[in-house]
Amino acid sequence: xxxxxxxxxxxxxxxDHLEARGRRGSPWDxxxxxxxxxxxxxxxxxxxxxxxxxxxxxxxxxxxxMEIASNGRPDPTAFDPEDHHYDPDSDPGNxxxxxxxxxxKRRTRRLIPLDELRRHRILSDMQxxxxxxxxxxxxxxxxxxxxxLKLEKKES
DNA sequence: GCCAACGTTGGC
DNA sequence: GCCAACGTTGGC
Numbered sequence: 619x620x621x622x623x624x625x626x627x628x629x630x631x632x633x634d635h636l637e638a639r640g641r642r643g644s645p646w647d648x649x650x651x652x653x654x655x656x657x658x659x660x661x662x663x664x665x666x667x668x669x670x671x672x673x674x675x676x677x678x679x680x681x682x683x684m685e686i687a688s689n690g691r692p693d694p695t696a697f698d699p700e701d702h703h704y705d706p707d708s709d710p711g712n713x714x715x716x717x718x719x720x721x722x723k724r725r726t727r728r729l730i731p732l733d734e735l736r737r738h739r740i741l742s743d744m745q746x747x748x749x750x751x752x753x754x755x756x757x758x759x760x761x762x763x764x765x766x767l768k769l770e771k772k773e774s
Numbered sequence: 775g776c777c778a779a780c781g782t783t784g785g786c
Numbered sequence: 787g788c789c790a791a792c793g794t795t796g797g798c
Contacts, residue, residue, distance in 0.1 A: 625795095625796090627796090651781075652781090653781095673795085673796060673797085674795080674797080675796095678796080749779080750778075750779040750780060750795095751780095751795095751796095752779075752780060752781080752794080752795050775798105776797105776798085777796105777797100777798095778796100779794100779795085779796100780794085780795085781792105781794080781795100782791105782792085782794100783790100783792080784789100784790095784791090784792105785788105785789095785790095785791105786787105786788090
């Protein structure tokens with residue numbers, strides 16, 4: 619089992635949207651970055667767990683835990699001319715973009731803000747905290763995962 | 775809204 | 787294959 623962190627803007631798709639989907643879960647679509655694509659396609663497996671991270675908002679941080687509910691599969695929005703993430707150059711016979719399905723597991727006990735994560739030296743090599751990091755999907759080591767689960771239980 | 779950092783594009 | 791121009795991300 620592997621651990622991940624996935625970023626989303628809460629105004630677009632946040633923990634409230636995810637929770638409302640319940641057991642149906644939701645496709646994590648629209649990713650158009652090759653590094654992230656590789657992780658969706660080749661790295662993630664059904665049953666993995668991921669932190670949901672709220673970005674570009676008043677309080678950026680980790681807000682919940684979701685389950686990866688499928689292996690990677692081609693992202694149909696790439697082939698839909700009506701879709702905002704339509705990619706006219708992608709070929710349905712040889713899909714370029716992938717998604718996984720995700721499912722709400724639980725909210726974290728509290729929002730764990732970005733600036734708090736930065737204050738813990740043990741987390742300093744997390745990809746999330748690296749300078750200029752722009753990946754929307756990234757792996758989290760078990761060490762970091764477990765540490766953050768402990769952090770969650772403390773007061774900030 | 776600013777801007778640093780990074781990815782992508784396309785001319786050469 | 788280089789690299790300038792441009793677009794996007796995301797914290798602040």
